[in-house]
Amino acid sequence: MIAQQAYLESFDWTSWDLLFLVAKVVLIFGVLLVSVMLMVWFERKVVSDMQNRIGPNVAGPWGILQTLADGIKLFFKEDLTPDGADRFVFKLAPYLSLIPAFLMFAIVPVAGDFSDGKDGSVSWFGQDLFLQFVDPPMGILLFLAMSGLGIYGVMLAGWASGSKYPLLGSVRASAQMVSYEAALGLSLAAVFLSSGSLSTNQIVQSQTDGPFFIGGWNVFGLGFIPFVIFLIAATAELNRPPFDLVEAEQELVGGFHTEYSSLRFSLFFLAEFMNVVTMSAIMVTLFFGGPHGPVLTDTGGWAWGLLWFFLKVLVFLFTFVWFRATLPRLRYDQLMDLGWKILIPLALGWFLLLGALRVAEIEGWNRLVVVAVGLAGIFLGGLLLTGAIRNARLTRAESEILEYG
Amino acid sequence: MGYLEGFAVTFNKLFEERVTGEYKAKGEGEKRDKPERFHGRHVLNRYEDGMEKCIGCELCAGVCPARCIYVRGADNPPDNPVSPGERFGWIYEINYLRCIHCDLCVEACPTQAITESKLFEFSFTNRDDAIYTKDELVVGDDGMPQKLPWEDWRPGDDEHTSGWMRATSPGGSVAYQNTVSWSGELGYGVRSPEMGQHEPDPEPVPAGGHGDTHDDHSDHHDDSGHGGH
Numbered sequence: 001m002i003a004q005q006a007y008l009e010s011f012d013w014t015s016w017d018l019l020f021l022v023a024k025v026v027l028i029f030g031v032l033l034v035s036v037m038l039m040v041w042f043e044r045k046v047v048s049d050m051q052n053r054i055g056p057n058v059a060g061p062w063g064i065l066q067t068l069a070d071g072i073k074l075f076f077k078e079d080l081t082p083d084g085a086d087r088f089v090f091k092l093a094p095y096l097s098l099i100p101a102f103l104m105f106a107i108v109p110v111a112g113d114f115s116d117g118k119d120g121s122v123s124w125f126g127q128d129l130f131l132q133f134v135d136p137p138m139g140i141l142l143f144l145a146m147s148g149l150g151i152y153g154v155m156l157a158g159w160a161s162g163s164k165y166p167l168l169g170s171v172r173a174s175a176q177m178v179s180y181e182a183a184l185g186l187s188l189a190a191v192f193l194s195s196g197s198l199s200t201n202q203i204v205q206s207q208t209d210g211p212f213f214i215g216g217w218n219v220f221g222l223g224f225i226p227f228v229i230f231l232i233a234a235t236a237e238l239n240r241p242p243f244d245l246v247e248a249e250q251e252l253v254g255g256f257h258t259e260y261s262s263l264r265f266s267l268f269f270l271a272e273f274m275n276v277v278t279m280s281a282i283m284v285t286l287f288f289g290g291p292h293g294p295v296l297t298d299t300g301g302w303a304w305g306l307l308w309f310f311l312k313v314l315v316f317l318f319t320f321v322w323f324r325a326t327l328p329r330l331r332y333d334q335l336m337d338l339g340w341k342i343l344i345p346l347a348l349g350w351f352l353l354l355g356a357l358r359v360a361e362i363e364g365w366n367r368l369v370v371v372a373v374g375l376a377g378i379f380l381g382g383l384l385l386t387g388a389i390r391n392a393r394l395t396r397a398e399s400e401i402l403e404y405g
Numbered sequence: 406m407g408y409l410e411g412f413a414v415t416f417n418k419l420f421e422e423r424v425t426g427e428y429k430a431k432g433e434g435e436k437r438d439k440p441e442r443f444h445g446r447h448v449l450n451r452y453e454d455g456m457e458k459c460i461g462c463e464l465c466a467g468v469c470p471a472r473c474i475y476v477r478g479a480d481n482p483p484d485n486p487v488s489p490g491e492r493f494g495w496i497y498e499i500n501y502l503r504c505i506h507c508d509l510c511v512e513a514c515p516t517q518a519i520t521e522s523k524l525f526e527f528s529f530t531n532r533d534d535a536i537y538t539k540d541e542l543v544v545g546d547d548g549m550p551q552k553l554p555w556e557d558w559r560p561g562d563d564e565h566t567s568g569w570m571r572a573t574s575p576g577g578s579v580a581y582q583n584t585v586s587w588s589g590e591l592g593y594g595v596r597s598p599e600m601g602q603h604e605p606d607p608e609p610v611p612a613g614g615h616g617d618t619h620d621d622h623s624d625h626h627d628d629s630g631h632g633g634h
Contacts, residue, residue: 050415052424326415 024133032105036273040067043273043321050325071266079262084162093160094260094267097153100146101274106133107142107200108281110309113301114208114292119201122302130201131291131302139199140188143282144181147237150275151177154239154246157268158256169255172332173246176236179339180243184233186347187226190354191218191286204290213294219287225350227287229343231319234279236339239272240320242327243335280316281309288312345385349378431526431557438561441599442568443523444506447499448550449543450518450567451591457487457543458518458588459494465510465519473503474510494518497539502532511569517587520567522550526557548592571599 041056041064048055056063081087111131112122121130136142151173158170192198195206195218203218210216219227236243247255257268284290290312291305330338353374360370429436439445450458461478479495487493510519529535534555545551550563565571570587582598589595 046419050418052418052421054423054425054427057427322412322415326411 020129028105028133029102032102032274032277033270035277036270037067037071038064039273039277039317040070040269042317043324046318046321047325050322074262074266077262079264080259082162082259085259086160086162089156089160090259091264093153093157094264094271095153096156097150097271098267098274100150100153101271101278104143104146104150104275104278105281107135107139108132108278108285109135109200109204109290110281111291111302111306113295113305114204114290115213115295115301118301119205131305132200135199135201137199139197139201140192140203140282140286141198144185144188147184147275147279148177148181150271153268153271154256157260161256161259163259165252165254166256166258169246169248169252169258173239173256176239176243176246176335176339179336180233180236180343183229183339183343183347184237186344186351187230187233188286190222190226190347190351193351193354193358194218194221200285200290204285204292207289208292213292214289217287217289217292222287222354223350225346227283229347229350230283230287232338233343234283235320235323236335238275238279238320240276241324242329244329245332245335248329276317276320277313280313280320283316284309284312341385341389345381346378349381353378436559439523441565442572443521443525444508444569445522445562446501446524446527446550446556447504447510447519447521447537447542448566449494449497449539450520451544451548452489453589453591453594455546455591456489457493458516459497460488460490460516460518461492461494462515464513464515468509468513470507470509471503471505473500473505474498475500494539497542499537499542500535501527501529501537502535508569517567517570520570522566523562523568524550524556524558527553527555529555544591546591548590565596567596568599571596 044066045055045062056066059065059069081090109130109132112118123129154173155170158166158168158173161167191203195203197203197206207216207218207221210221214220239246245251247257249255252258257265260268291302291309293304293308295301295304297304353371356370356374357367359365360367426437452458459476461476463476463478466472466474466476475496475498476494477496478492481487481491481493506521506525508521511521534553541551541553543551550566552558552563567587567590583600585595585598587596
């Protein structure tokens with residue numbers, strides 16, 4: 001973090017520093033666009049494999065250029081704005097959705113040598129660089145802010161369309177975001193507790209010491225539960241199946257983007273898949289040590305970091321596609337039940353347990369006792385919650401009987 | 406753990422054989438054979454002597470659920486008749502932007518004038534091409550459907566255009582198996598019935614022949630049950 005601050009203070013707006021900055025922006029922009037193109041192809045290919053089909057195979061080798069062809073087609077289609085639409089907001093919404101998706105990636109460390117306690121910086125062109133666009137001290141909060149902002153695009157798109165199904169989709173989007181952002185934030189808090197920092201670089205560094213290279217990763221260190229909660233909440237945040245109620249075709253035509261066509265529609269599409277890529281990258285950073293992995297050569301450790309990072313992200317991309325091919329869509333009340341009655345209490349309980357363990361470390365208490373008491377507390381809390389839910393349900397049923405006979 | 410079993414199912418599918426094949430566009434190679442009674446683009450048939458079968462009765466237009474057929478009949482000119490009988494199909498148009506290939510027109514036709522080929526890939530590029538006129542629908546002098554420039558004909562698509570008609574027992578009655586109840590066609594003559602739809606009736610078992618059959622058919626077919634299927 002100190003190196004980053006020094007870098008910011010010594011930043012010279014008239015020198016090569018600016019060129020570097022622009023080059024980084026262009027590089028990330030290009031890589032993200034290409035990754036989206038490949039992601040769409042990857043998803044279609046894997047889903048078709050899981051359904052015993054061939055999938056896209058005409059454009060380019062193995063149909064790899066299919067997304068490009070689709071994009072060009074969309075580009076030449078007519079751009080319609082419905083009569084009932086709020087024209088300004090209608091046109092603004094796709095960008096509101098897309099730009100946060102880009103910005104989110106800025107804090108992800110994509111490469112670097114983190115083995116043996118190194119901090120992942122490289123010396124290129126006489127400068128000490130981190131292989132991420134920025135490493136602000138508030139780090140991962142930027143991710144939370146951007147994923148919250150991205151929902152505005154979806155919400156406003158539905159609202160500004162002046163049509164009922166998009167409106168329903170956007171109402172669902174905002175309700176879903178409110179429900180799952182809490183669980184997402186609570187599982188993130190567990191990560192902050194162990195790394196002691198919000199900076200993504202620091203978070204990666206804090207995961208590097210452990211047995212067998214992978215022992216220090218947060219997914220193990222925090223006991224799986226925060227990771228599982230994060231994965232589920234992230235899937236909901238991304239509006240991906242099985243949580244894609246926002247654009248449930250069978251119920252809402254196309255959901256929030258029903259009225260969009262041409263390039264504006266493709267912007268939503270782009271944002272959606274870019275969010276998938278970014279969310280996978282964030283998940284790798286938070287729970288799987290980012291670019292951390294064994295470095296097998298003496299020099300060029302950063303490239304190994306890039307390789308490990310890429311492989312880890314690929315696993316999560318596959319997981320998201322796997323979810324889509326396997327799980328049917330949740331009903332709306334199931335979605336809310338899962339978010340409010342399971343994920344949030346569990347995330348909260350686990351966060352308190354981790355906090356208690358941290359206190360036990362400082363105070364010198366017996367760990368086993370703390371874990372036993374903590375788990376018992378979570379269990380009792382769960383029982384209480386279940387009882388309260390059942391009681392509420394019974395009361396509601398009784399009042400309905402009284403009311404309607 | 407029902408959820409996780411589902412993940413195993415989809416994952417194992419990754420390594421299974423594909424059930425779909427490559428799409429072969431025009432000029433890229435063979436396609437898999439189409440079913441015998443495939444519903445494709447229509448043809449208007451002619452008798453063996455070259456006369457048109459259509460009598461302009463408009464039953465096809467009447468039965469069409471998509472309202473895609475437009476027919477107008479006219480009296481045959483006495484000196485140069487188009488069809489045997491009083492009337493003929495003067496205008497005959499099918500709008501393929503509407504047609505759903507349900508084959509009801511084929512069932513309705515009293516003279517087997519309209520049947521369907523197996524062609525389904527005819528991607529016209531304007532609305533005029535979408536409306537097939539009688540000149541385009543009627544079979545040529547060799548009895549084959551006309552092949553228009555935008556149509557992707559494959560071997561076999563133009564044969565057995567009367568697939569549904571040739572079903573030997575359209576009512577499901579075995580008694581009509583192998584019974585020809587349709588007229589001849591230009592270039593083909595009287596087409597043979599489509600075989601192999603019903604198990605042939607078991608032949609009367611000769612006396613004393615029971616001992617030869619060692620299969621586990623405990624109930625032999627009743628010979629008197631012709632119409633009972």
